Amino acid sequence: MLIFLVFLYFCLACSVIGLVVFPAGRASLLQFLGALQRRLLWRAGGWGRAGGSTVRAGWSGAGIAWRDVRALLRRNRVSCAIGLPVIVVPSLLALLMRNPDMLPGYEPVETVVDPQVAALLKGEQLVPPAALPPLAFTTREVELVRPMLVDASRNWGLLHPDFNQRLLLAFKIMKEKHGYEMALLEGYRSPARQDMLARMGTQVTNARAFQSWHQYGLAADCAFWRDGKLVISEKDPWAMRGYQLYGEVAESLGLTWGGRWAMMDFGHTELRLRGVMRK
Secondary structure (H helix, E strand, O other): OHHHHHHHHHHHHHHHHHHHHOHHHHHHHHHHHHHHHHHHHHHOOOOOHHHHHHHHHHHHHHHHHHHHHHHHHHHOHHHHHHHHHHHHHHHHHHHHOOOHHHOOOOOOOOOOOOHHHHHHHHOOOOOOOOOOOHHHHOOHHHHHHOOOHHHOOOOHHHOOHHHHHHHHHHHHHHHHHHOOOEEEEEOOOOHHHHHHHHHOOOOOOOOOOOOOHHHHOOEEEEEEEEOOEEEOOOOOHHHHHHHHHHHHHHHHOOOEEHHHOOOOOOOEEEOOOOOOOOO
């Protein structure tokens, strides 16, 4: 509904600007209104003299009012030239750059988890895999795709318990069913680190401190472990197939997968709980 109202407001603003700036547009509108008036008068040919006089007086008054508006706009053309873009441009930017996934007040719709998966989550408590060697996060290939990853937190204990178990179950399914060994790149992220990453640009993240589920232990970035190396790049066909399978598994567990976003983040998953992220 909000997007529709912004779009309607944008169209109305563009129409007003078009009438002010382009004389041909004003002439076409007046011609259309004149034709509409003649058509209505023709259909209501039985109108009396008083009715006709009222209509003519109304159109005459409208013409005078329109001339007054044009004169006012001409006298204040500099203010209009500055003010109208100030009104229109922010609305257009808000429409084009919207990303509700990162809005602090965003309250998602609760997803429905498969009953069998829900039973598994209520069953055994899964334990995290062995930690990878720190050098695995400092290779040139990793630095090119995910700079500053070596300082990221991979402490499973800092993740929300519900998200922790769903993510571990996703790891288990990926390995046992699809043959992919998963690796946690980053889980909990401090507000200071979130702001630092945001300063690096939108290609890294759109969210500042407390605008990301990472700050609540409800998000994680993951990749694959193959032949003793981390495989992150989507340019690897094997990894890209793995990300697609990972997205399917994550969504079956009630998680949100970043691969469906406008700025796709294939290794990212999060659990959106109501009442956690607030303005």
